[in-house]
Amino acid sequence: MTTTTPEQTFVSEDQGLTIGRYHLASRLILGSGKYKTLDLMRDCLEASGASMVTVAIRRVNIQDRSEASFWSYIPKGMMILPNTAGCYNLQDTLRTARLARELLDTDLVKVEVLGDPQTLLPDTEVLLEATRTLVKEGFTVLAYTNDDPIVARKLVDAGAAAVMPLAAPIGSGQGILNPLNLRFIREIVKTVPMIVDAGVGTASDAAEAMELGVDGILMNTAIAEASDPLRMSIAMKLATQAGRLAHFSGRMGRRDTAAPSSPVQGTISVGS
Amino acid sequence: MTAVRLEINGKTEEVANGLNVRALLEAKGINPNLVACELNLTILKRAALADTALHDGDKLEIIQMIGGG
Numbered sequence: 604m605t606t607t608t609p610e611q612t613f614v615s616e617d618q619g620l621t622i623g624r625y626h627l628a629s630r631l632i633l634g635s636g637k638y639k640t641l642d643l644m645r646d647c648l649e650a651s652g653a654s655m656v657t658v659a660i661r662r663v664n665i666q667d668r669s670e671a672s673f674w675s676y677i678p679k680g681m682m683i684l685p686n687t688a689g690c691y692n693l694q695d696t697l698r699t700a701r702l703a704r705e706l707l708d709t710d711l712v713k714v715e716v717l718g719d720p721q722t723l724l725p726d727t728e729v730l731l732e733a734t735r736t737l738v739k740e741g742f743t744v745l746a747y748t749n750d751d752p753i754v755a756r757k758l759v760d761a762g763a764a765a766v767m768p769l770a771a772p773i774g775s776g777q778g779i780l781n782p783l784n785l786r787f788i789r790e791i792v793k794t795v796p797m798i799v800d801a802g803v804g805t806a807s808d809a810a811e812a813m814e815l816g817v818d819g820i821l822m823n824t825a826i827a828e829a830s831d832p833l834r835m836s837i838a839m840k841l842a843t844q845a846g847r848l849a850h851f852s853g854r855m856g857r858r859d860t861a862a863p864s865s866p867v868q869g870t871i872s873v874g875s
Numbered sequence: 876m877t878a879v880r881l882e883i884n885g886k887t888e889e890v891a892n893g894l895n896v897r898a899l900l901e902a903k904g905i906n907p908n909l910v911a912c913e914l915n916l917t918i919l920k921r922a923a924l925a926d927t928a929l930h931d932g933d934k935l936e937i938i939q940m941i942g943g944g
Contacts, residue, residue, distance in 0.1 A: 634944025644942065659943025662884040662936065663910055665903060670941050674909060688943050698913075702938050705918050706911035773944070801944075823944030 613848055619654070620819045622796055623743035623764035625682060625711065627654035630813070631843045632684065632798065634823025638832065641676040647826055647836040648678050655682040657713055657821065659689070660703050684745065686713040687733075691726070696733045700742060712737060713767070713800075713821075715747040723773040727754045731761055738762035747800050750780075752787040759792055766792045767821060770812060771802025774824045778808040782815060789816050806835075806842035813846025814854070879931040890929065897924035900937070910939050 620627040633653040638644035648656055656677060664670060677683065685703035690696040693716075700712045714733050718726035725748055734744050738761060745765040746758045755766045768788055771777035779785060780802070789797055796818035803809050803822045812820050820843055829835035878889040890899060896919060900907050912919045913936040919927055929935070 635942040636944045638942065641942075657944055658940040660938055661941050663905060663939045665884060665886070665905075665937075668904060670939065671906070671909060673939075673941050683940070685940060686943055698916075701918055702911045702913060702936075703940075705920065706938060706940060821944075 614844060617844075617847065620796055620798075622745065623711075625743065627682065627819070628652075629654045629840075629843075630819040630847065631809075631840060632657065632800075632819060632821040633826065633836075634821070635673075635677070636823050637827035639827075641673065643832055644827075645676040645678060647832050648681065650833055650840070651826070651836040652840045653681070655684050657684045657686050657823070660685055660687070660699050660706065682711070683707055683709065684711050684713050685709065686715050686747075688713075688715045689717070690715065691717050693729050693732055693736075696729065697736060700733075700737055701740075704742070710741055711743050711745070713745045713747055725749050725769075727751065730754075731757055734758055734761040734763050745798070750784040750788065752784060752791050755788045755797075756791045759795060763795060765796045765798050765818075767798045767800035769801040770799050770808065771804075773801045775802055776804030776825060776828075777802055778804050779811055779815075782811070785812070785815050785817065803839075806838040809839050809842040810846035810849070813843055814849050816850050819843075879929060879933075881929060881932075882934045884935070884937055894929050895925050896927045896929060896935070899929060899935075900924070905937065910937050912937050 620630050629652045631651055631653045632655045633648055633651055634657045635644055685707055687696045687699040690699055696716050703712060716726045716729045716733060718724050727749055730746060734746050737744050743764045745767055746763040747767045748754050750768040758766050770779040798819040798821055799812040799817050800821040803825045809820050826832050826835045877892055879892050880889050896912055897907055907924055915934050
């Protein structure tokens with residue numbers, strides 16, 4: 604007879620993440636950029652337990668075909684989420700999304716429209732327009748956005764299949780800069796998943812995001828630029844689970860004073 | 876046959892006349908299943924690559940997926 608531990612029970616209670624018609628067993632989504640080697644990338648993708656990986660769409664280098672083997676390092680069965688990273692206007696964004704659909708035979712797209720190359724913050728006006736257009740064309744749009752609750756609501760209204768506010772600027776590793784806004788967004792985004800995308804630096808950031816009640820996390824640099832990416836990919840997997848468990852555990856109340864954890868009676872102090 | 880002048884991924888290039896897109900990809904050692912193509916801003920279906928002739932002045936984009944976040 605096999606017995607189930609509480610840990611197994613609680614972890615198995617998590618049904619995973621549903622984005623449009625897609626189901627992801629893991630709430631962690633990984634990027635595939637900036638790894639020192641493709642072998643390391645594959646190992647991290649596998650170790651993280653992620654069900655989905657983002658990729659960029661770029662021109663083929665006609666002279667140097669060394670990038671052609673990239674696809675073979677994506678673990679079998681992982682869903683591929685093409686992004687529109689590097690696009691600064693509507694035309695390029697739509698064009699990249701449509702090319703990605705032809706390339707990968709997928710309707711999934713992470714719509715990322717950048718506002719400027721210094722901050723890499725999203726141009727949410729163009730993002731909304733791109734989302735509306737691509738949703739009409741049948742895309743499953745995961746919208747990378749600012750931590751702006753109003754834009755988040757408009758993205759839901761525009762038909763986004765997931766709303767993905769940043770924790771901090773892309774690649775900054777600053778952690779969650781505005782937890783209050785993420786809480787506001789959580790209150791607004793109820794009908795589709797809310798996924799924190801960008802800005803996570805280490806495992807505690809991932810746990811904090813999940814504790815806020817978000818449905819998932821997308822990260823790249825926090826793993827790829829860690830000194831030991833493979834170890835960090837496992838840390839992120841555990842932190843994502845830990846944060847979710849904590850979210851549903853009901854955090855204790857905060858006190859402005861200390862409260863002893865051990866009984867105050869029965870101590871052997873002299874004079875009592 | 877004379878050559879035709881194309882713009883491939885932003886670079887001007889001369890290729891043999893009468894090539895279709897699939898033949899061009901194969902001549903360059905590019906697996907058609909791992910790329911998507913856009914000819915003069917129109918995306919080509921993979922199945923149509925062999926039926927799409929290239930003409931002088933055509934602008935061809937050949938894209939692939941690479942690492943990104």
